[in-house]
Amino acid sequence: MKILVAVKRVIDYNVQIRVKEDGTGVVTDNVKMSTNPPDDNAIEEAVKIKESGKATEVIAVTIGEEKAQETVRKALAVGADRGIHVKAEGVIEPLAVSKILQKIADKEKPDLVFMGKQAIDDDCNQTGQMLSALLDWPQATFASKIDVKDGKLEVVREIDEGLETIEINTPAIVTCDLRLNEPRYASLPNIMKAKKKPIEQMSASDLGIDIAPKIQQIKVEEPPKRKAGIKVSSVAELVQKLKNEAKVI
Amino acid sequence: MGRESMEYDVVIIGGGPSGLSAAIKLKQLDPNLNVCLLEKASEIGAHILSGNVFETRALDELLPNWKELNSPIKTKVSKEKFLFLGKTKSLSWPTWLLPKVQQNHNNYIISLANLCRWLAEQAEALGVEIFPGFPASEILYNEDGSVKGVATQDMGIDKEGNKKDSFEPGIELLGKVTVFAEGCRGHLGKQLIEKFNLSKDRDPQQYGIGFKEIWEIEDKNHEEGMVMHTAGWPLDNSTYGGSFMYHAENKQVFLGYVIGLDYKNPHLSPYDEFQRFKTHPAIKKIIEGGKRISYGARALIEGGLQSLPQMFMPGALLVGCDAGTLNMPKIKGSHTAMKSGMIAAETILENIKENKNLSIYEEKFKKSWVYEELHAARNVKPSFSWGLILGIIFTGIDQILFRGKLPFTLKHKHTDHETLRPANEMPKIEYPKYDNVVTFDKTSSVYLTGTNHADNQPVHLKLKDPNLPISYTLEKFDEPAQRYCPAGVYEVQKENDQNKFVINSQNCIHCKTCDIKEPSQNITWVTPEGSGGPKYGNM
Numbered sequence: 001m002k003i004l005v006a007v008k009r010v011i012d013y014n015v016q017i018r019v020k021e022d023g024t025g026v027v028t029d030n031v032k033m034s035t036n037p038p039d040d041n042a043i044e045e046a047v048k049i050k051e052s053g054k055a056t057e058v059i060a061v062t063i064g065e066e067k068a069q070e071t072v073r074k075a076l077a078v079g080a081d082r083g084i085h086v087k088a089e090g091v092i093e094p095l096a097v098s099k100i101l102q103k104i105a106d107k108e109k110p111d112l113v114f115m116g117k118q119a120i121d122d123d124c125n126q127t128g129q130m131l132s133a134l135l136d137w138p139q140a141t142f143a144s145k146i147d148v149k150d151g152k153l154e155v156v157r158e159i160d161e162g163l164e165t166i167e168i169n170t171p172a173i174v175t176c177d178l179r180l181n182e183p184r185y186a187s188l189p190n191i192m193k194a195k196k197k198p199i200e201q202m203s204a205s206d207l208g209i210d211i212a213p214k215i216q217q218i219k220v221e222e223p224p225k226r227k228a229g230i231k232v233s234s235v236a237e238l239v240q241k242l243k244n245e246a247k248v249i
Numbered sequence: 250m251g252r253e254s255m256e257y258d259v260v261i262i263g264g265g266p267s268g269l270s271a272a273i274k275l276k277q278l279d280p281n282l283n284v285c286l287l288e289k290a291s292e293i294g295a296h297i298l299s300g301n302v303f304e305t306r307a308l309d310e311l312l313p314n315w316k317e318l319n320s321p322i323k324t325k326v327s328k329e330k331f332l333f334l335g336k337t338k339s340l341s342w343p344t345w346l347l348p349k350v351q352q353n354h355n356n357y358i359i360s361l362a363n364l365c366r367w368l369a370e371q372a373e374a375l376g377v378e379i380f381p382g383f384p385a386s387e388i389l390y391n392e393d394g395s396v397k398g399v400a401t402q403d404m405g406i407d408k409e410g411n412k413k414d415s416f417e418p419g420i421e422l423l424g425k426v427t428v429f430a431e432g433c434r435g436h437l438g439k440q441l442i443e444k445f446n447l448s449k450d451r452d453p454q455q456y457g458i459g460f461k462e463i464w465e466i467e468d469k470n471h472e473e474g475m476v477m478h479t480a481g482w483p484l485d486n487s488t489y490g491g492s493f494m495y496h497a498e499n500k501q502v503f504l505g506y507v508i509g510l511d512y513k514n515p516h517l518s519p520y521d522e523f524q525r526f527k528t529h530p531a532i533k534k535i536i537e538g539g540k541r542i543s544y545g546a547r548a549l550i551e552g553g554l555q556s557l558p559q560m561f562m563p564g565a566l567l568v569g570c571d572a573g574t575l576n577m578p579k580i581k582g583s584h585t586a587m588k589s590g591m592i593a594a595e596t597i598l599e600n601i602k603e604n605k606n607l608s609i610y611e612e613k614f615k616k617s618w619v620y621e622e623l624h625a626a627r628n629v630k631p632s633f634s635w636g637l638i639l640g641i642i643f644t645g646i647d648q649i650l651f652r653g654k655l656p657f658t659l660k661h662k663h664t665d666h667e668t669l670r671p672a673n674e675m676p677k678i679e680y681p682k683y684d685n686v687v688t689f690d691k692t693s694s695v696y697l698t699g700t701n702h703a704d705n706q707p708v709h710l711k712l713k714d715p716n717l718p719i720s721y722t723l724e725k726f727d728e729p730a731q732r733y734c735p736a737g738v739y740e741v742q743k744e745n746d747q748n749k750f751v752i753n754s755q756n757c758i759h760c761k762t763c764d765i766k767e768p769s770q771n772i773t774w775v776t777p778e779g780s781g782g783p784k785y786g787n788m
């Protein structure tokens with residue numbers, strides 16, 4: 001069994017995001033980049049399944065500029081066997097990503113495609129679902145537990161009402177929640193070994209995919225600043241303020 | 250011990266200017282050498298903080314074609330100012346009357362973090378193996394006592410010291426020679442200086458704490474290439490310090506403040522002195538209307554030649570500010586750090602190829618321009634122990650008339666942790682409230698550093714005596730850690746009418762000030778789990 005895992009390079013989650021002055025996006029110069037956190041969970045789960053003997057190969061794929069390769073390299077350092085880097089510049093929308101992944105799935109014929117439930121930069125939460133539609137494969141989103149059974153997957157999903165357990169046929173798409181597992185550290189010897197693992201490079205146009213954005217972005221701006229709170233002296237004052245100022249009761 | 254080990258010709262600890270220059274020079278001298286470099290930050294540059302006005306002398310020697318290699322050295326200094334600040338007034342000092350070492354017209358305004366990222370690219374292209382996210386936490390010794398290498402930190406240890414599921418043991422990295430390039434107050438360098446008694450017959454080391462903020466300012470206030478320094482307000486005559494403001498590219502200014510850690514008043518808060526400094530009309534008018542985008546702080550070495558330890562020992566070398574090569578009157582340490590790393594590389598090559606003793610480092614260092622510079626600079630910092638005014642007069646005579654060639658050497662008399670006076674003997678300082686326009690509280694500042702440490706790991710700020718902060722330091726010095734820490738790591742909290750010393754180690758920005766200034770040397774900074782700490786951008 002082959003598992004294809006999609007990983008994305010995003011601004012590190014510890015970095016305070018700054019909006020560009022002209023409102024065209026966020027500042028990425030001089031900013032630390034990392035793997036999208038739930039993508040780390042996706043890689044970890046794939047590697048675990050391989051270690052349990054239920055999978056034979058884990059392939060990490062990323063789409064993005066030259067430096068996005070680091071994200072694949074990191075996946076290789078924690079146990080993926082080989083990598084694919086689809087070179088593409090600029091904003092790549094979920095639909096274009098799904099179409100690229102579809103082409104790669106056609107070529108690699110994986111049994112499972114894993115990825116994070118959403119990316120922390122655009123928060124779209126669409127790629128897995130779109131890929132499922134394009135491939136016409138079943139999907140399990142927001143996975144917090146995955147059991148590989150013969151030709152089937154049992155997946156526990158994190159949903160608003162609690163936990164939902166579903167069973168789907170493979171091949172399938174699974175999007176992973178942060179609660180799925182605790183990603184391992186890349187050890188120093190494994191980082192060295194990862195430098196020797198192959199990464200196949202191609203471009204979106206090699207795959208015949210048009211990545212031009214279909215959505216026009218009008219403006220990016222910072223959320224309004226929260227006003228400082230005040231201390232009230234009594235319950236009566238609180239009620240009065242909730243009624244008359246906040247108008248919530 | 251069950252740890253894996255890997256052997257290299259040279260193991261370098263720290264990806265700053267000295268370590269990276271050593272790595273590059275080694276590979277230039279012999280491409281067949283196996284060289285690896287460890288860095289505790291999540292990427293090269295993420296723990297680098299510096300002014301920085303850069304003198305290219307060392308880089309010109311290391312990579313003479315740096316201008317063709319797309320280096321991030323772009324903004325040439327075009328204008329210089331020096332101001333003496335009073336509370337509201339300022340007096341401009343003509344630059345031609347500044348000592349030559351403080352004139353900058355051939356230098357560049359750079360981000361040292363970006364320079365290091367670029368140096369790392371050059372090093373990797375030459376085949377140096379660079380491992381960010383791996384702090385060296387332990388020195389390994391051979392049976393004969395010589396340094397054998399280092400071990401990296403175990404990862405995946407919980408607060409109580411138990412192994413988590415994700416536990417990943419550290420690795421032993423063994424080198425024919427190990428180069429320690431951790432920067433000011435390196436935590437292994439400190440151990441080596443003690444073990445090999447490297448500071449024997451030297452003056453005690455002197456430190457400062459440096460703050461830096463990056464502001465994006467309005468076009469009308471921005472003069473790319475402009476370098477401004479100030480002395481005076483808000484510090485009193487007896488406290489050593491001053492500010493810098495460098496107008497870099499993209500409408501940014503690098504604004505900072507350095508205070509000598511030999512200050513005496515435990516009520517002094519270096520952070521608040523810096524914040525208050527920004528309210529001076531001469532400063533405020535430049536940054537007002539702009540936006541603060543970065544903040545950080547780091548201890549720096551000020552002791553100079555008198556305090557410079559012996560830099561070689563069996564199996565290892567100490568380079569850059571892990572030893573203390575900063576040139577204080579120049580307020581520059583990057584070029585001297587780089588050169589010290591390059592000399593280390595030459596030494597190592599002769600050691601490995603010709604079996605020469607590492608002690609040749611000292612001869613090479615003494616023959617180099619770094620030594621000449623540090624020798625000429627040696628009397629400036631100690632003269633300021635007489636106060637700002639006498640310090641300036643003496644420095645004028647020493648640096649302008651005699652060009653550092655006076656036939657005597659002033660001494661540093663105290664270590665920085667000995668200088669605090671009891672709290673009840675010193676005046677309390679009332680700092681103004683933060684206005685959230687040019688001044689900000691510590692919490693919002695630390696937020697800008699992107700600092701994070703994986704939770705559920707052991708506290709990396711170790712107390713020798715856990716009771717001392719409350720039983721002694723609080724009463725005698727009003728626990729100055731609350732004020733000297735630039736990141737709000739230390740707090741004294743009341744709990745059921747009992748005072749409690751709290752260490753918020755996840756806030757730590759790895760500046761090392763506590764390790765230096767704690768009056769009883771009760772706090773030891775050790776390496777946290779890899780990748781922890783700040784994530785500085787172009788600092």
